[in-house]
Amino acid sequence: MTQFSFISHLECPKCNERYEENKIQQLCKCGSPLLVRYDLEKAKKSFSKEELSKRPKNLWRYHEVLPVKNKEHIVSLGEGGTPLQPFTILGEKYGLENLHIKDEGIIPTGSFKTRGASVGVSKAKELGVTRLAMPTNGNAGAAWALYASKANIQATIVMPIDAPLITRKEVYIAGGDLHLINGLISDAGKVVAHLVREEGIYDASTLKEPYRIEGKKTMGYEIVEQLGWKVPDVILYPTGGGVGIIGIYKALLEMQELGWIEKGKLPRLVAVQAEGCAPIVEAWKKGEKESVFFENSATCAFGINVPKALGDFLVLEAVYATDGCAIAVSENEILEAQKQVASFEGNFICPEGASTFAAAKKLREQGWIQEEELVVCLNTGLGVKYPETVEIQGVPILQPGETISAKSI
């Protein structure tokens, strides 16, 4: 029988300490997140592009480089294989001939968090976890609660009371153990930390378990595979906790090791933040390796309202190593881009995703992106999960029997 996963061990990217992968691990002793390592030399003997082309279009097609060893443990709703589509009309407006969307709204639970939840919950199940806890800005909690319910794992989810209302309902209908907090995700994090410390519950907080990133890295594999194994010039990612961009960078390095893409040229990774919460941008401007807690953060793009990310140093490393950049956009620019994407391209995306289009426009104007470059903007979720970002004005209300005419429009 062929080997399902080529996972070999966990490794600390800060102090290089190694950990066994077959038992529950959280952070490194030094406080850093752990990364999953695979035996890629062995994997590449059987794991080929040709083999891939025969598999279903969900993220488990990359199972050799995912951490679940027994496929019986997979908890799946058919996630992955999201559309990568050209945006020619908007591209023309922005002066970008090869603008694309990678649309992570088109996935179970409606956000890219699903990838992390499917892989994270599956591995938790494999490790025998029966109870987990996590703080969330909404979408991650919804995804983890839904996948945990399917895996029969009890999930305690703590989210800010200002998080998108619908995500609260997703946790509730999944039967999750939901708590709201009158504060930020950092406050929710403290509640979870206390619960984990006192009761020994599995900590599913961003980067405190090593497997969520493995799910998210599949975005990187998919982008390159969907482009016919061509690497884009620029990938723009809305950056809160940063796991998406870290994951894509990890995928690119793995694909180099697997011999699937050339060593050397990598896409320039762009960390996009809101002006109201831009710790990574501040750090990047100063050439720092880590960020500083961003005081009084606020943005309508709730998912990227993360004042200090545990993996900030990994995000910055990905940006520096690929000659990328970090850029902040305003609330107005976000909402304007969201409207443009819907009205020109037919795609109702979330404000986080809209920030990447606003950033692409700005970077083109600044000459940082060239006209003919192949650009991929990540939309991390559905616009319908953020109804409050669309304010309706001046819509006529008819009574039965009333009519309208073309002239009235």
Next chain:
Amino acid sequence: MTQFSFISHLECPKCNERYEENKIQQLCKCGSPLLVRYDLEKAKKSFSKEELSKRPKNLWRYHEVLPVKNKEHIVSLGEGGTPLQPFTILGEKYGLENLHIKDEGIIPTGSFKTRGASVGVSKAKELGVTRLAMPTNGNAGAAWALYASKANIQATIVMPIDAPLITRKEVYIAGGDLHLINGLISDAGKVVAHLVREEGIYDASTLKEPYRIEGKKTMGYEIVEQLGWKVPDVILYPTGGGVGIIGIYKALLEMQELGWIEKGKLPRLVAVQAEGCAPIVEAWKKGEKESVFFENSATCAFGINVPKALGDFLVLEAVYATDGCAIAVSENEILEAQKQVASFEGNFICPEGASTFAAAKKLREQGWIQEEELVVCLNTGLGVKYPETVEIQGVPILQPGETISAKSI
């Protein structure tokens, strides 16, 4: 160059009148909807299962049996290829060993209406339409407004004021010409009929243009292809306007003509309705060929609140011809099934979709479905588009600094 579409003409299923496909057509002179016909004998020479296996997993993979002749006219957001997943946990509860979901929430705009919109808008563009109008219960209007904006077609959308709020916002952000009406979809239909009659605008109402059904039939192709060209025993479909079930039936007959599935055995098609709006069920019980307007209709499953469908006779024909049935479920059964699907299987589905699981449970209890039969329930859209169906009770609100313990849960 190979032929992109094998469309040959339009045909009236009532009086058999033929119409040309290369100009705008709405209803038949006799008042019936028109169906699209293809030269399947010719198509099958080049359009094979093997050829299909190489194509991207969106609905345009079936372009030979879709009406768009020039692929330049395709308006696509990457729709189709939605997950078909086993529901083993819920299946066990219901006594169904082979229960599946076909999840149409995992598609741009978050509902199966997208399929009709992509194909319908693409064909409208090919026919030179610059302005269309339609009544809607929400999701169809949202999908058509978004695709129309991408096609640069002006869309007038009239929807009941009680339709899901988010769909109103989707039309608005797409730049659609939105009108709300203090009444039902039938009242909205009158407004559109007046506009069409007086101003000559393209009528995109359900079944009044022949192409929406072509998009929706791709669900039928996908189900059979995803099952490895095996035909399920039972398909349950939430039935309002009925285009989904009509489309699936049409796809099954076409696949027989193409030689892809055996002639003879077809899945038993089940039209599922809410007790509060069950005109098809009433008609089926009496063995009638058409339904009667259902007075004072009401259900939380807003998409199937259609008191009299133009294509009712086609729905009933599909049910009779496949030895299927029509069944009504209560509001409580719908909400209970919605909760069960989320908490056992991790999928937050819409109430319309939930009605099919409630019906599967009931039909199993009645012995109409056997334990080992292969059953596919269609979820027509995302639960997140219906936040009002989930009422949250008893969720604790913490202040920063407060903690929780496992015992408190």
